[in-house]
Amino acid sequence: MPHKCLKCGKEYDEKSPELFSGCRECGSRKFYFIGELSRTEKKVSDDIRRPVLKKRGNYEYDNRNPVNERAEIIKDRTHSPIESIRIIEPGSYELNIHKLVESDDRVVRLNDEGSYMLDLISMVHPKKRKKWF
Amino acid sequence: MDILTQTKTGFTSIIKSFFRKKRYRIGIYGPPNAGKTTLANRITLDWTGENIGAVSEIPHETRRAHRQSDICITDSRGHTVIIDIVDTPGVTTKIDYKEFLEYGITKDEAILRAREATEGVAEAMHWLREDIDGVIYMMDSTQDPFMQVNIMMIGIIESRKLPVVIVANKIDLPDAVPQRIRGAFPQHPVIPVSSIEGKNVEDLYDNMVRTFR
Structure with missing residues (x-):
């Protein structure tokens, strides 16, 4: 499974030593996981864009083209690990472990339709850890 | 050790004992099918005579955190720690x-x-953020320790400054290589055990008392 550097976006495979030593390009040690679906989507987005570029004969990006817009939206989604739980289909989920630990949001239940139930009270009054030493 | 150092160590431990927490909440974390519930059952059976949860070969048999309170663990030197196992x-x-x-x-x-x-x-991740005082991190010693989830979880535990004991489980299996786990995480105590057979659990209890006390 691939990982992507949070700073420069360079991709590394699961067993790459750079995941421990830091990114080759920028030295950052923060990586996020990109699922197989994200990879497929990115490939699809590239495939969508390529014929448009060839047809136009230049490499300028046309924002008004709905195909390109879709490609850009998909690309954006693969680059931003915003969600803590991503529902691919009912019964298939991708979890962002870092986000689940660090986020104030608390997921209590998932519905079939992909909506979330959140414990609002726990978000408003987070329990403080007691420090003894 | 000279007499001055001995006095200082003794005095520090007496002072610490006044401020020591009465009870620690220890979470057993790890990837699916690493043997978390088997170890939890082993600990609770050894010290309270009860089981904590059902075990199955199907991944994600445990889908809710289970807690067993007030487990008093004593090490070989007679030191004790009272923990809640999650x-x-x-x-x-x-x-x-x-997959299922x-x-x-x-x-x-x-x-x-x-x-x-x-x-x-x-x-479980939310618990790690707020309610857990220490972690037993379970790994299957027949598997590659450099799994993404292991690296990520150890990083999170370190960043939250939680004391951790890594358990290299399933050493009863012929293809178990607990040394790989020790090599992957040399900064933490790694205890090879077989939860199902109870092999080397005394060493784990000693390390738990030392780390969580």
Whole structure:
């Protein structure tokens, strides 16, 4: 499974030593996981864009083209690990472990339709850890 | 050790004992099928005579965190620590109901299992943030320790400055290589055990008392 550097976006495979030593390009040690679906989507987005570029004969990006817009939206989604739980289909989920630990949001239940139930009270009054030493 | 150092150490331990917490909440974390519930059952059976949860070969059998309170563990030197053991669902970055179908359960059951497991992981991660004082991190010593979820979880535990004992489980299996885990995480105590056979658990109890006390 691939990982992507949070700073420069360079991709590394699961067993790459750079995941421990830091990114080759920028030295950052923060990586996020990109699922197989994200990879497929990115490939699809590239495939969508390529014929448009060839047809136009230049490499300028046309924002008004709905195909390109879709490609850009998909690309954006693969680059931003915003969600803590991503529902691919009912019964298939991708979890962002870092986000689940660090986020104030608390997921209590998932519905079939992909909506979330959140414990609002726990978000408003987070329990403080007691420090003894 | 000279007399001055001995006096200083003794005095420090007396002062610390006044401020020491009465009870520690220890979470057992790790990937699915590492043997978390088997170890939790072993600990609770050894010290309280009760089981904490059901064990199964199907991944994500534990989908809600289970807690057993007031377990008093004594090490070989007679030191004790009182802990609450929290057995958590297996941590993973992807849960897909299709994985469960090969174990002979229906599609509806598999989807429900996947949803409950996802909720369970979210809950366990939230516990790690607020309610856990120390971690027993379970790994299967027949598997590659450089799994993404292991690296991620150890990083999170370190960043939250929680004391951790890594357990290299399933040493009873012929292809177990606990040394790989020790080599991967040399900064933490790694204890090879077989939870199912109870092999080397005394060493684990000694390390738990030393680390969590």
